[in-house]
Amino acid sequence: MQDTSHNLNNKRIAILSPVAWRTPPRAYGAWETVASNITEGLVARGWKNVTLFATKDSITNARLIGWIEKGYEEDKSQVPPVSTCLHISKMMEMAGEFDLIHNNFDYLPLTYLRLIKTPMLTTIHGFSEPDILRVYHEHKDSYYVSISDSDRDPGLPYLATVYNGIDLSNLTFREKTGGKLVHYGRIHNDKGTHLAIEIAKKCGMDLIIAGIIQDQKYFDELIRPHLNQSSIQYVGPVNQAQRDALLEEAYAVIHLNLIPERFGLVMAESMAAGVPVIAMDLGSCREVIADKQTGFLVKSVDEAVEAVGKIDQIDRKKCRKRVEENFTIDKMVENYEKVYAEIFRREAQKK
């Protein structure tokens, strides 16, 4: 066993991150965050040959290789598909130097797969459009991981679900309850920011909203008219330190997503800080939240208002513990190690 593990740690792993943002991102950038966490987690667990393929300004304890100076979301002179195909193809040209490619950058890398010999694991962080399934279905002989049991395409052979892990060092657990409702993440109809406002008003509680505005029209029409300097505030995007301060003020995090959540980093982060989450029972929410233990799964604004009244029943230590046991970077990487081992076992059988 020791020997196998030792050999596994020596395998040459390429982690392919997106190039929309720096890895790790300065603020928003969910896939880059996960790619960074996997990379740093592997290094922390003793993997010796890990290479991160990301923008050239990325930061890592692994080897960094990149061709794109900055994320295309941070440098609007770039045409995103151009940066994307250059980044991916130049990584593929180096495929022979690796034992495994771990793709965190959507469907395009799969289209190079039959031209290289290195096996590839794709973590499907999301199906941006149903039509991208055409590419996945064309490559059913490849390896896939889902980020929740709920976010699976029935036509694809998955090796496992590996939940995203979060960096607990940036999330201070506090037993003391804050006094406000908090809603943060992307400001978009999908995330139900307008429902958080409705809930705060019905409860007569203050609400702090944070995050990048992903749909300006939605923000201008449904959010901005409700903002003021006191009870309903929007504070813009938050970095990790600001997020920690934000969660200190939180009585509960309101997360009434209107489309199925794929994983839900916000929920895990909130619980890590000891903050219960009231979430719509859609998609992966019931996998992340333990209903009535670390928050409440609801089906409507009224149920959410009712749940706010029951927040004092939640033991904040249980919130933190659920994350420590299921959603840490170390746990995620441990699970990926099992997946990698399974891929190497299957690849060895092919030979």
Added chain:
Amino acid sequence: MQDTSHNLNNKRIAILSPVAWRTPPRAYGAWETVASNITEGLVARGWKNVTLFATKDSITNARLIGWIEKGYEEDKSQVPPVSTCLHISKMMEMAGEFDLIHNNFDYLPLTYLRLIKTPMLTTIHGFSEPDILRVYHEHKDSYYVSISDSDRDPGLPYLATVYNGIDLSNLTFREKTGGKLVHYGRIHNDKGTHLAIEIAKKCGMDLIIAGIIQDQKYFDELIRPHLNQSSIQYVGPVNQAQRDALLEEAYAVIHLNLIPERFGLVMAESMAAGVPVIAMDLGSCREVIADKQTGFLVKSVDEAVEAVGKIDQIDRKKCRKRVEENFTIDKMVENYEKVYAEIFRREAQKK
């Protein structure tokens, strides 16, 4: 010499067409038109192993291979980048079966090039955005053809300029002059449709406009207000038979492009029908039109109005002759044969 030519005709050629439209397109689809003309032209000149990679509903006398049922512009359920990368990558997986790939589908195919052994010639039909040059510059060791001397990037090594060839069988030469001004092609500010209207009004002549509306706002604001059922008419997109009928009515074709023309099929088609062209002296226009011989190169609306007054000085037979000598499919394919031969010569030297 005969032997070399015989060997050349036996080479296995893959013509990669776009999958935006059927090849050949039903109406609009400039790159698909050229890809079709190259394919059919090679077959007509005795090439025995030509394969067209295009949508599955495409029509060819060569072998047809495709994976995309219909062009993504004709089937809006498709996400264009998905169809694009599937089409290209599946062609690349078959690269070993060909001696040469002739890419007519933009920059993405280049990113697969270092993973295959077959040489590739790319005809650059246009630089949709300056940023796509990053991909071309990354692959300066590949082979390029420009479609006019003016449409060249100074940083790229071109083997030749090969002008587009058009199918003369669909363009009836008529010595008799029509009575109207004609403007056709994409209805877009770049093509100066609004200037054609201005010229017609200043000349007191009727104008027929035809073509697909590529910018609806432009059409609604700058074109539609001037339309009526008599002097300024818009007749929609035209197929080949309708185009032939349209040119029969033409006294001259007005083509006051506002950005450099890359090649300008419309100018060649018009001249083939014997119709002189009044064109903006930008980009390739002076390569296609022989100034004062087959039309007039102008720099303004006023110069164009003046040119309309001199159209009777143009010998319509010279218009036709210029096309027959320079812009036929046979001439284009003959030029491509020379380029192919040069590529095979260079590839043989590498071995």
